Amino acid sequence: MTDTWFIYRDFDVTQMLAVGRALYGTTPDGDIVQISRTFTNDNGRPILALWRSGSIGFSRDWQRKFVSRLFVTMKPEARSMIEASIRTNRDSRATRRIISQGLATFTNASFKNWSFGVNRQPQTRRFRVKGRKLTYLQLSFSSETDWSTATILAAHMRVMFAGDVRD
Numbered sequence: 001m002t003d004t005w006f007i008y009r010d011f012d013v014t015q016m017l018a019v020g021r022a023l024y025g026t027t028p029d030g031d032i033v034q035i036s037r038t039f040t041n042d043n044g045r046p047i048l049a050l051w052r053s054g055s056i057g058f059s060r061d062w063q064r065k066f067v068s069r070l071f072v073t074m075k076p077e078a079r080s081m082i083e084a085s086i087r088t089n090r091d092s093r094a095t096r097r098i099i100s101q102g103l104a105t106f107t108n109a110s111f112k113n114w115s116f117g118v119n120r121q122p123q124t125r126r127f128r129v130k131g132r133k134l135t136y137l138q139l140s141f142s143s144e145t146d147w148s149t150a151t152i153l154a155a156h157m158r159v160m161f162a163g164d165v166r167d
Helices: none
Strands: 017-021 024-025 032-035 047-051 063-075 079-087 095-100 123-134 137-145 152-164
Touching: 017 032, 017 123, 024 063, 063 079, 063 095, 063 137, 137 152
Parallel strands: none
Antiparallel strands: 017 024, 024 032, 047 137, 063 123, 063 152, 079 095, 079 137
């Protein structure tokens, strides 16, 4: 396992058992199910994956900040897509960006999200965001598809510091 935490609702598993590197669970009906990253859906239903940071003050709670760029590094996978969003204390509407990093493969090919990428090394994507005169920022990553996976390796923001916070 990686050091990853997630919330999974509607997960009808009463007991879990690790056998070697595989993870299995039992349902209240007595069925045995395998839990694996290779499954991109839950019996045909999309899996909602959500990660949210806390309120990030960039170690300077007393200063206003401007955030103009978001850099996200994803692990290249056959069909990886995730939505990044930023909320600030000045604007509760989230700035959203779709991030995809696909590898060219015909295994389970989906032309909805096609890429001719052949480099198997992680790639960093740059996105413009508008965070002006903020004090705190919340970064979140989410996915609700039944066909994609995503592994975020790093996320960084370009932050410029301004004057002191005002009321």
